[in-house]
Amino acid sequence: DGGITQSPKYLFRKEGQNVTLSCEQNLNHDAMYWYRQDPGQGLRLIYYSQIVNDFQKGDIAEGYSVSREKKESFPLTVTSAQKNPTAFYLCASSGFFGVGETQYFGPGTRLLVL
Amino acid sequence: AQSVTQLGSHVSVSEGALVLLRCNYSSSVPPYLFWYVQYPNQGLQLLLKYTTGATLVKGINGFEAEFKKSETSFHLTKPSAHMSDAAEYFCAVSLKTSYDKVIFGPGTSLSVIP
Numbered sequence: 737d738g739g740i741t742q743s744p745k746y747l748f749r750k751e752g753q754n755v756t757l758s759c760e761q762n763l764n765h766d767a768m769y770w771y772r773q774d775p776g777q778g779l780r781l782i783y784y785s786q787i788v789n790d791f792q793k794g795d796i797a798e799g800y801s802v803s804r805e806k807k808e809s810f811p812l813t814v815t816s817a818q819k820n821p822t823a824f825y826l827c828a829s830s831g832f833f834g835v836g837e838t839q840y841f842g843p844g845t846r847l848l849v850l
Numbered sequence: 851a852q853s854v855t856q857l858g859s860h861v862s863v864s865e866g867a868l869v870l871l872r873c874n875y876s877s878s879v880p881p882y883l884f885w886y887v888q889y890p891n892q893g894l895q896l897l898l899k900y901t902t903g904a905t906l907v908k909g910i911n912g913f914e915a916e917f918k919k920s921e922t923s924f925h926l927t928k929p930s931a932h933m934s935d936a937a938e939y940f941c942a943v944s945l946k947t948s949y950d951k952v953i954f955g956p957g958t959s960l961s962v963i964p
Contacts, residue, residue, distance in 0.1 A: 740893075776859065778940060778954035779894075826893055835944050836882035836901050839952065841893030 738763045740842035742827050747847045757812045757845045759827035767833035768810035773824040786833040822849050852877050854943055854955035862961040869928040871958050873941030882944040883924040889937045936962045
């Protein structure tokens with residue numbers, strides 16, 4: 737089955753630690769996205785990638801970093817500079833990057849701070 | 851600035867009753883419009899999408915939405931609620947700004963009372 741996988745399902749971060757969230761898709765999509773979801777709020781865009789080896793900052797990129805070395809993979813690193821990282825993180829992909837494209841979502845990773 | 855509002859952060863309906871979830875957007879250009887559903891601790895799943903053409907859009911699980919340009923609305927309805935409809939629902943718009951982006955509303959949590 738084609739889809740998006742995210743791992744781990746739950747992730748715990750200690751103060752000062754960098755952690756990496758995995759996102760893999762086998763939909764052959766060019767574009768990939770990372771969103772942050774907080775209770776009672778909509779999704780906020782962290783980073784997006786239109787194509788391999790390219791990525792752009794979204795609305796709340798500070799304290800996060802990404803890479804896009806392979807078409808199917810778009811890992812997100814939450815750095816120690818992100819002071820409030822507790823949230824639900826969603827990865828998504830779309831066939832290409834453009835207005836009106838449907839985004840398909842992974843199951844999410846919940847990040848908690850110890 | 852472009853935005854999406856969803857009236858009512860929480861809606862309760864009885865099983866078998868009409869479901870009406872409201873979405874209004876602000877945009878100076880015609881947007882593409884989406885409704886997504888999110889079950890607890892899961893990613894988002896596309897319910898339906900409006901691009902162009904017929905303003906009444908039918909989606910999965912018996913949901914439909916009508917695009918009303920004059921009212922800048924895209925309300926989601928279902929004639930008869932089922933227990934399995936209990937979830938969080940997000941309205942989203944896709945439009946071209948400084949980059950092609952999707953703006954999500956804050957979400958409406960739907961409860962279905964037996």
